[in-house]
Amino acid sequence: GAVVSQHPSRVICKSGTSVKIECRSLDFQATTMFWYRQFPKQSLMLMATSNEGSKATYEQGVEKDKFLINHASLTLSTLTVTSAHPEDSSFYICSARDRRQGTVTGELFFGEGSRLTVL
């Protein structure tokens, strides 16, 4: 199956600092990538849809100025948590769909996830 690499897997930062998480599709091109947040024992919550070369589409209730998403190429999307606070501590996961499969039926390939702890 296709591989999506996410980095870093764990990050601890101080309150008020910014953290960048990278999501790369290693063996396929992804026109669209998705960013999720997951709190313990809860399901995935879609934060935003990242489209290559255009602005991300954010879900209702997600602050676009706090969670900056950049999708500069067909294989890389980044999520920057700006001015992080303890309540931002969570498991952040990206996923991507192989553009060759199309947007209608293609399965999602997930990155390994990044666990953010804000002190």
Place this chain on the structure above:
Amino acid sequence: QKEVEQNSGPLSVPEGAIASLNCTYSDRGSQSFFWYRQYSGKSPELIMSIYSNGDKEDGRFTAQLNKASQYVSLLIRDSQPSDSATYLCAVTNAGKSTFGDGTTLTVKP
């Protein structure tokens, strides 16, 4: 009503038994359906995909889809302790996937 509903569980079955996981969805325009397995602290991994009504088998896993009833299920035969995880049902329409809250399965040796 949630767009994708799953029994939260926990579902507990003995080793070797059949585990049955169920999912209902509300969007009749949904086009593709997936089951993902998520181990604690890890990201989801694809188990099965199904696109048309009926059954689809892959090893010990069988996915069943009934679009008229808006229902999709996953059967795990000969359950193993390593199958213990949370199983997420995902429903996709026009490229957007919606996930259920997941069913936690425990397979007891």
